[in-house]
Amino acid sequence: MSAHVEETRDLCPAEHLDGLVVLTLNRPEARNALDVPLLQAFVAGLAAGIRAGAGVVLVRAEGSAFCAGADVRSDDGTASGHPGLRRRLIEESLDLLGGYPAAVVAVQGAAVGAGWAVAAAADIVLASPAASFRFPELPLGFPPPDSTVRRLEAAVGPARALRLLALGERFAADDLAGLGLVDVVPETSLDEKARETAARLAALPPELLRDLKAGLSAWKRTSLPNTLERQS
Structure with missing residues (x-):
């Protein structure tokens, strides 16, 4: 891809x-890692x-x-005089x-780090069988x-959340489906199902x-404390 195409x-x-x-x-060549320009575009789209x-x-x-996840190899805003801008975005x-x-x-x-954070912020997460989730931040x-x-x-609950967030382990879509965090959808129909679900909600x-x-x-x-109490 030419530099001109990347810029425009x-x-x-x-x-x-x-x-x-x-x-x-739309930064597939970097596996959609979140650098400042992508985050600025994402935030602008959400606000719009x-x-x-x-x-x-x-x-x-x-x-x-x-x-x-966050593109840690890119400038976090320091070069432009805004250190920490990437995390704030x-x-x-x-x-x-x-x-x-x-x-x-x-x-x-893959939904890694901030990528999984984006998914976790949603109300409904649809994932293909090939999807995977990992939080490497704490390690x-x-x-x-x-x-x-x-x-x-x-x-x-706190115990399972600790494992998901703290150990840096990779979890398959089926793992999280078992916890009720995602719904697994065949990859060939993922986009169609996601659009259909979003349109029905809209x-x-x-x-x-x-x-x-x-x-x-x-x-x-x-209800969560009562649920945990019953499990203890």
């Missing part, structure tokens, strides 16, 4: 449909969808991997994802995003969808 390519193209925005991570009144966002990716993207009444993510390959000396810690703890009144999501979150917070 849309790193995160957006499709605006009825009540739905579809965002595509909210401004346009989209109730649902679908995040998908081009290439063999969903997202290889990751946190901003997770906050924006959580701001939608519903978020859907389609994972067709490398970096804390995972707070929102990811809270989300996984609420979903699977057809619902967004305010009712938001209320339902808030109610379910409150139920998780009150």
Whole structure:
């Protein structure tokens, strides 16, 4: 790919449909690793969808991997006078994802570190059988995003969340399906199923969808201790 194409390519193209925005991570030659330009495009796409009144966002990716995590070989903003910009943009993207009444993510390959954080921020994660998930941050000396810690703890409890986040292990889609974190979909129909699911959610009144999501979150917070108590 020529330098000219790299400079002018849309790193995160957006499709605006009825009540739905579809965002595509489009840096496949780097396995969609999150450098500052891709993150800026992603954040801009998420913010534009909210401004346009989209109730649902679908995040998908081009290439063999969903997202290889933060691109630690790229400038984190220091060269432009903004050290730590990459991590701040990751946190901003997770906050924006959580701001939608519903978020859907389609994972067709590896979702590593910040890539898994993006998936964990969604309400529905559809994954191909070849998808894999790994958090390498803690063994490398970096804390995972707070929102990811809270989300996984609420979903699977503190003990399982610790294993998912702390040991740097690779988990297959079937592993996470067993914990209720993803739904496994044949790779050939992953994109179609993700778009269909997102469109069905977008057809619902967004305010009712938001209320339902808030109610379910409150139920998780009150029921989780009882569930863990029964297991002990």
